[in-house]
Amino acid sequence: MAQVKDYLRPGKLPHIWCPGCGDGTVVGAMIRSIDKLKLDRDLVTVITGIGCSSRVNNIMDFHSFQTTHGRAVAFATGYKVAKPDMKVIVVTGDGDGAGIGGNHLIHAARRNIDLKVILINNQIFGMTGGQFSPLTPNGAIASTAQYENTEYPFDVCKLMEAAGATYVARGTVYHLALTEKLITRSLEHKGFSYVEIITQCPTGYGKRNKMADPYQLLMWQKENSVPVEQAGKYSAEELKDKFIIGELLVRNDRTEFVEANARLIDKSRAKAKGGSGK
Amino acid sequence: MIKENRVRFMQGNEAVVEAGIIAGVRFFAGYPITPASEIAELMSIRMPQVGGSYLQMEDELASMAAIVGASMGGLKSMTATSGPGFSLMQENIGFASMVEIPCVIVNVMRVGPASGMPTHPAQGDVMQARWGTHGDHPVVVLCPANVKEAFDLTIEAVNISELVRVPVILLSDATVGHIRERVELPDPASIALINRKMTTLPPEQYKPFAAGEDCVPEFADRSNGYRYHMCSNMHNEWGFPADSGHEIADKLIRRLDKKVDLFQDRVTFYNTYETEDAEFMIVAYGSVARSAKDAVKLLRKENIRAGLLQLQTIWPFPTAVVKQFCVGAKTVIVPEMNMGQLISEVRLAAGCEAVGVNRADGMAISPQEIIEKVKAVK
Numbered sequence: 001m002a003q004v005k006d007y008l009r010p011g012k013l014p015h016i017w018c019p020g021c022g023d024g025t026v027v028g029a030m031i032r033s034i035d036k037l038k039l040d041r042d043l044v045t046v047i048t049g050i051g052c053s054s055r056v057n058n059i060m061d062f063h064s065f066q067t068t069h070g071r072a073v074a075f076a077t078g079y080k081v082a083k084p085d086m087k088v089i090v091v092t093g094d095g096d097g098a099g100i101g102g103n104h105l106i107h108a109a110r111r112n113i114d115l116k117v118i119l120i121n122n123q124i125f126g127m128t129g130g131q132f133s134p135l136t137p138n139g140a141i142a143s144t145a146q147y148e149n150t151e152y153p154f155d156v157c158k159l160m161e162a163a164g165a166t167y168v169a170r171g172t173v174y175h176l177a178l179t180e181k182l183i184t185r186s187l188e189h190k191g192f193s194y195v196e197i198i199t200q201c202p203t204g205y206g207k208r209n210k211m212a213d214p215y216q217l218l219m220w221q222k223e224n225s226v227p228v229e230q231a232g233k234y235s236a237e238e239l240k241d242k243f244i245i246g247e248l249l250v251r252n253d254r255t256e257f258v259e260a261n262a263r264l265i266d267k268s269r270a271k272a273k274g275g276s277g278k
Numbered sequence: 279m280i281k282e283n284r285v286r287f288m289q290g291n292e293a294v295v296e297a298g299i300i301a302g303v304r305f306f307a308g309y310p311i312t313p314a315s316e317i318a319e320l321m322s323i324r325m326p327q328v329g330g331s332y333l334q335m336e337d338e339l340a341s342m343a344a345i346v347g348a349s350m351g352g353l354k355s356m357t358a359t360s361g362p363g364f365s366l367m368q369e370n371i372g373f374a375s376m377v378e379i380p381c382v383i384v385n386v387m388r389v390g391p392a393s394g395m396p397t398h399p400a401q402g403d404v405m406q407a408r409w410g411t412h413g414d415h416p417v418v419v420l421c422p423a424n425v426k427e428a429f430d431l432t433i434e435a436v437n438i439s440e441l442v443r444v445p446v447i448l449l450s451d452a453t454v455g456h457i458r459e460r461v462e463l464p465d466p467a468s469i470a471l472i473n474r475k476m477t478t479l480p481p482e483q484y485k486p487f488a489a490g491e492d493c494v495p496e497f498a499d500r501s502n503g504y505r506y507h508m509c510s511n512m513h514n515e516w517g518f519p520a521d522s523g524h525e526i527a528d529k530l531i532r533r534l535d536k537k538v539d540l541f542q543d544r545v546t547f548y549n550t551y552e553t554e555d556a557e558f559m560i561v562a563y564g565s566v567a568r569s570a571k572d573a574v575k576l577l578r579k580e581n582i583r584a585g586l587l588q589l590q591t592i593w594p595f596p597t598a599v600v601k602q603f604c605v606g607a608k609t610v611i612v613p614e615m616n617m618g619q620l621i622s623e624v625r626l627a628a629g630c631e632a633v634g635v636n637r638a639d640g641m642a643i644s645p646q647e648i649i650e651k652v653k654a655v656k
Contacts, residue, residue, distance in 0.1 A: 042501055058507065058518060063500040065350060066509040068373050071343040074335065078307060078344030081331050082351025107336035261331055268326035
C-alpha cells in the first residue's frame with residue numbers, strides 16, 4: 001500500500017490551512033480511498049471552487065483545476081461529458097457548495113451525472129474570516145453574527161436525496177474510518193454521489209464558540225453524531241440538531257447522465273439514417 | 279440529416295448552429311431565452327447527430343461553466359443567450375479569459391436594461407461584451423449584419439477562440455437572429471479549421487501557462503501523465519496560485535493583454551461601401567449596417583458623398599481601420615441601437631466630428647433616419 005505522500009505533488013507543502021484544520025485529514029481519507037481502489041491517477045480529476053476546501057487539489061497529484069465560487073459542479077458537468085472515462089471528484093465547502101453553488105448541486109443531483117461531490121462542512125466561511133454560512137448552527141457566533149446566528153442550517157443530505165442523487169452519505173473527521181469507507185463507496189458508485197464530511201475550523205468557528213482547541217471541536221462532532229443504524233432508537237426531539245452519519249441512500253434505478261447522453265447520440269443517429277430511432 | 283444543398287433559406291440563429299457544427303463545436307450548453315432559443319433548440323437536434331452533446335443547464339452561470347469545463351476536456355464548445363443571460367455569464371467569461379480556455383458565446387441582443395423587450399433588437403451589450411467581467415481581460419467580439427455573416431463569423435469565432443485561446447463573443451441581435459434569408463453556404467471542405475496548439479513537451483517539462491512569442495500557451499490533453507493544475511487566481515506558469523506574487527501577476531496580465539494585440543489583424547473583419555471619396559462616413563455594425571448601406575445608396579442618388587464602413591469586429595476596437603477609412607471624411611455618423619456605446623471609440627480613431635443616430639426602443643434604425651442626420655450635419 002502506497003503512502004499518502006506518494007500522491008502529493010512535490011514541493012506543494014506546507015499547505016495553507018491553519019493548525020488544527022480538518023481539510024488535510026479529508027485529503028488523507030480521499031487519497032487512501034483512491035489508493036485502496038487502485039484508481040489510475042491519470043483517470044482521476046479533482047475539481048474545486050473557492051474557499052479553504054478549494055485548495056485540496058493544489059497538493060493532490062491528480063488532474064486538477066480550481067474554478068469560480070460555487071460553480072465547480074457546473075464546470076465538472078461539462079468536463080465529465082468531455083471526458084467520460086475520468087473519475088471526476090468535486091471538492092467543495094459549505095459556503096461554496098450549499099450557499100452560492102446550491103443550485104448547481106441540486107441540478108447535478110437531478111441529472112444523476114457521475115460526479116463525486118465531497119462537501120467539507122466546517123459550518124463557517126473559513127477563508128474569508130469566519131462569516132456565518134448556510135450550515136452554521138442556529139445561535140452560533142460568527143464574524144457577521146456577532147450577537148448570534150438567527151438563521152437555521154439545513155440538511156444538505158436530505159436535499160440531495162430529494163433532488164435525485166443516487167448516493168448520499170455523511171461522515172465526520174472524528175469518525176475517520178467511516179468517512180474513508182464512505183468516500184470509497186461513493187467512488188465505486190456510478191451516478192451522482194454526495195458525501196458530506198463534518199470538519200472543524202478552530203480559527204474561524206471554534207475560537208468564537210468556546211471551542212478554540214481543535215480537540216473540543218472533534219468532541220463536538222462525536223457528541224452530535226448519530227450513526228444511521230441507531231437513528232431509529234431516538235425520538236425526533238432527541239435527534240434535533242444531531243448529524244445522522246453513515247450511508248444514507250444508495251439507489252441504482254436511474255440511468256447515469258453521460259450514459260443516457262451516449263444512448264441519445266445513438267438514437268439521433270439511427271433516426272437520421274432513416275430508422276425509427278426507438 | 280441536412281441535405282447537401284448549399285443554397286439555403288435560413289434563419290440567422292440557424293446559421294450559427296450549422297456554422298458551429300462545421301467549425302467543430304461538439305458541446306453546447308445553454309438555457310432558454312428569447313431571442314436566442316432557436317440556437318438551443320436546433321443544437322439539441324443537431325449536436326447528437328454529429329456525436330456531440332447538448333446540455334440544458336439550470337441557468338446561464340452553469341451554461342458558461344459547463345462549456346468551459348468541456349473545453350478543458352478538449353471539446354470545442356459554445357453557448358448562446360441574450361442580455362439577461364449574458365449578464366449571468368460574465369463571471370465565467372472572466373474565468374475563460376484568465377485560464378485561457380477557448381469557447382464561443384453567442385449573444386443575440388435584445389432591448390435592456392433588465393428584462394427590457396425580449397423580442398425586439400438592440401445593441402445595448404457592446405460595452406458589456408468588452409468589459410462585462412471584472413478586471414483587465416482579453417476578449418474578441420464579432421458582430422454579424424445578416425445570415426451569411428452570422429454563418430461566416432461563427433466559424434471565425436470558433437477558429438479565433440482556438441488560435442488565441444480567448445473566449446470569443448458573437449454579438450448578434452434579434453434582427454439578425456430571427457431574419458430568414460437566402461444564403462449560399464461555402465463547401466465545408468473549403469473551410470479552414472483551427473485547433474488549439476498542442477504541446478510537444480514531455481509531461482515533466484510541460485507548463486500549462488508558459489507561452490512563447492505569440493503569447494499563447496500550448497494545451498495538453500489531460501492524459502498520459504499530463505497532470506497539471508489550472509486556477510482562476512493570479513497564477514504562475516504551472517497554474518498554481520500566486521496570490522502575493524506581484525511580478526507574476528504583472529507578467530501574466532501583460533501577456534493576456536498583448537496576446538490579443540498580437541492577433542489584432544487576424545481577428546479584424548470589416549466591409550466597406552462607397553468609401554473612396556466619402557465626405558460623410560457612416561460607421562455601423564450589426565443589423566444597423568443594413569440600413570446604413572441603403573442610406574448610402576439613397577444619398578448617392580442625391581449626389582451626397584456618403585460611404586459605409588461596416589465593422590464586423592468591434593473588440594479589439596479596429597482603430598487603424600477606422601482611421602484609414604475616415605481620414606478624408608468631414609463627419610462620421612455612427613448609428614447604433616443604443617444610446618451611443620461605440621461612438622466614443624469611433625470618434626477617437628476617426629479624428630473628426632462624430633454624430634450618433636440612436637434609438638433603444640426596440641425599433642430598427644431606418645435608412646431615412648440616417649439620411650436625415652447626414653443632411654442635418656451637411
